[in-house]
Amino acid sequence: MFVIFGTGPKEKIEAEGKFVCPNCNVLKNYLVKSSRQFFRLFFIPLIPMGDKTDPGVECQTCKKFYDTDALENNNYYLDGTPFIKGEQNQQESNSNNLTVIKTCPNCKTNLRLPRGKTGTVKCTNCQQKIYTST
Numbered sequence: 001m002f003v004i005f006g007t008g009p010k011e012k013i014e015a016e017g018k019f020v021c022p023n024c025n026v027l028k029n030y031l032v033k034s035s036r037q038f039f040r041l042f043f044i045p046l047i048p049m050g051d052k053t054d055p056g057v058e059c060q061t062c063k064k065f066y067d068t069d070a071l072e073n074n075n076y077y078l079d080g081t082p083f084i085k086g087e088q089n090q091q092e093s094n095s096n097n098l099t100v101i102k103t104c105p106n107c108k109t110n111l112r113l114p115r116g117k118t119g120t121v122k123c124t125n126c127q128q129k130i131y132t133s134t
Helices: 087-097
Strands: 006-018 028-040 044-051 056-059 063-067 097-104 111-114 116-123 129-133
Touching: 006 044
Parallel strands: none
Antiparallel strands: 006 028, 028 044, 028 056, 056 063, 097 111, 116 129
């Protein structure tokens, strides 16, 4: 009988959005990831070992990693509108009158949709068509 064991990282996605990638120089999707070493038995992570690493930003096009400082004044929502720290609550309260936030059942991406509409929309992240009413 063979027993396969060892250690290896397990990544966790902490955030997602869009930014102007320093390598691509175009507005691209990103994921903020952190990882932690786990003891693995038959390639299944079972017991955490060590501390969680500092989060890093990964461009989804060129797959390069950057420090989270790359998002400073360079962060956009998935629909392409700029994210401004001080105006987040004001922007949400203004947008609540005109839009509704729905979550894609396939990839769990938040979608901002116009209020009072019914029909099919296409997810901006996974391209799946979703029937919804707002």
